[in-house]
Amino acid sequence: MPSIQSLGIQAAAYHLPARRLSVEDWARAYGAPTLRLDNLRQNGVVYYHDSDDCPTREMAAGAIENLLCKSGISPKAIDLLIFAHTGIGAVGPPLTSISMELKRQFGFSNARALSIGQQNCVSILTSIRIANALVQRESQIRNVLIASSDQIRRSIGHVRPIGDLAMHTDGASALLLSTHCDRNRIASVSSFAEARHHEGPLDRVEPNETFFLSAISVMRRALQAARLSGGDVRRVLPNHVNRPAWTRILEFLRVPRDRLFDANFEKGHAFGSDWIINFVDHGPESGPMLAFSNGLSGCFGAAVVVP
Amino acid sequence: MISVVATSSYVPRRTRSLDELTGRDCLQTSSEEWRESHAYFSEFIGSYGFDEHALVDAIARVDRREIRDSAGFDHVAVEDEMTLPEMCVEASKRILDPGSTPPLSAIVVCQTSADAQFRTNGSTALRLQCEYNLKELAFAVGDHDGVNFFVALSLLASLSEGEDGLSRILLCCGERWREPFPRVLGAYTVLGDAVGSMLLSNKPGEGFRLRGVHTESLHEAGHPWGLLLGSTPLPAADRVADAIGEFLRRHDRSVVDVTCVVPPHVNRRLVLQVHERLGITDTQDSRASFGRHGYLCAADPVVRLHEAFARLAAVHSPRGYILSWGIGLNGTVGCALFEADDNCRSESFT
Secondary structure, eight states, X not given: OOBOOSOEEEEEEEEOOSOEEEHHHHHHHHTOOHHHHHHHHHTTOOEEEOOTTOOHHHHHHHHHHHHHHHHOOOGGGXXXXXXXXXXXXXXXXXXXXXXXXXXXXXXOTTOEEEEEESSGGGHHHHHHHHHHHHHHHOTTOOEEEEEEEEOOOGGGGGGOEETTTEEBOOEEEEEEEETTOOSSEEEEEEEEEOGGGTTOBTTSXXXXXXXXXXXXXXXXXXXXXXXOOGGGOSEEEOOSSOTTHHHHHHHHXXXXXXXXXXXXXXXXXXXXXXXXXXXXXXXXXXXXXXEEEEEGGGEEEEEEEEO | OOEEEEEEEEOOSOEEEHHHHHSTTTTOOOOHHHHHHHHHHHHHHHHTTOOXXXXXXXXXXXXXXXXXXXXXXXXXXXXXXXXXXXXXXXXXXXXOOTTOSSOOSEEEEEOOSOOSOSSBOOOHHHHHHHHHTOOSOEEEEESOGGXXXXXXXXXXXXXXXXXXXXXXXXXXXXXXXXXXXXXXXXXXXXXXXXXXXXXEESSOSBSEEEEEEEEEEOSOOOOTTHHHHTOXXXXXXXXXXXXXXXXXXXXXXXXXXXXXXXXXXSOHHHHHHHHHHHTOOTTTXXXXXXXXXXXXXXXXXXXXXXXXXXXXXXXXXXXXXXXXXXXXXXXXEEEEEEEEOXXXXXXXXX
């Protein structure tokens, strides 16, 4: 597993649509039984954001606007723009080039633009891994912008919950990675897929008997690549799925329970963007952070960020 | 630098004629697949500001004679049994056994069409990972349709460098356009279904070595469906040719050094104009069967390269450079230069 050390997070931002609906709103609209509602609440689900079927490009643009504002970087300084897409709902109708549309919209005139996908909620971490390899070999790439944007369209609103474990929220995130950024260095990225679950149906959660093993394994590998142990981790940036499971996961990793940043489970599961939302909201940290992503179809990913 | 050590393709036998693709009922069938994908496309078409009825009207008005005589298409390959992930498995199995060693270090997919993903979060990359038991690095490269292959190749050229670089990579490029997605993009081109597969290695010595790859955004194109609705300009042949010529110059080569040119089968007139400006002769040009199968979009460069490599590898000791180029419907151009290694095994390219 590659140790990275070439890129630091210079800035991060996210955008959640203004329209916020409660889990009770969803239950009323789709007729969920009380037991399911109770289970969802127990798993930390409180509300979600609804993009009202606006193109995902617009949410991505919202996150990028926030990012440019926070970082103050000139659009012309972006050398590589990657749109990391989760599933078919994240991109427009075929032949649409969302990265080229964003490049034009924001004047990233010097950026190579492309999309990386097909790893579901782990596509952002996969993109970081690819960006890292590129900056090590192509010295002219110094600033990399990775954006991601996802939604559950109204016509498939019934699949917004992930079983009883979580509730998808619409939203977008943006990361600015720089070779000259000394803080928030990405020390490692680890990912793998239990691809026998490759079909990944949206309307039911496939029983994944190896979930714990896979989740723990991918985080351990990220820690090992960064030459850290669980006890070194100051903050865990989780995905917003299955909050109760984190107690067991952290025990296995030997990370104290109070190091889990769990304030955002109530916001819903913003696909691959959860850990970035947590990175933004948590604020500065004094020690290593462990980020985690897990997608349908058996995709797992983790990263270690060292402040 | 990486080398292409084996290629294969899968092109469906079934075809649909231009007349079938441009009739008034071209976007109307009653299959379950049609209903599912129609719901998806209708939503997206609407949210991106396109009117489905306007698309149907535009298809019915398209100049069929111009498509035949100028663009060079009379029919396209159509897959109606397998989904795209299964087509990719079929093509890749022709160059790779599930238990083959050494194991793959990465799987990369290029596709533009949306297939087999409407009710699932499955993907072609994950399906191939399952087939070849690869848990680690796999991903899809997108957003540049016919140039995705060149974007992927440039990424892989970097990712395979160095001792820790990727050593054995499966690159699978495929398309399957589900109804009611319009296959006719105005009089410019007509989309067909196919998959091209490539096995790449960073151990030189056999196959076709990648000597250079380049992608470039030439102009600000509108949405490709504007080609159908008449609002998107066609690519300018002179700018495409100049980009390819500059690419060759940067690699200290000129057109006369190239044994074989493999163009995209996107539009015959455009290809002729580009080749004329570059001074490419008929003996260098590999487009003898232009238009066969239709324009294969992301799959096009690999399927056409497979045909060219197979022909060249059949020669006892192939020599010279092979130039492949492609064009994206969003205004990008891509080109790659390959050189035959001394050890080209013809059985790897059949």
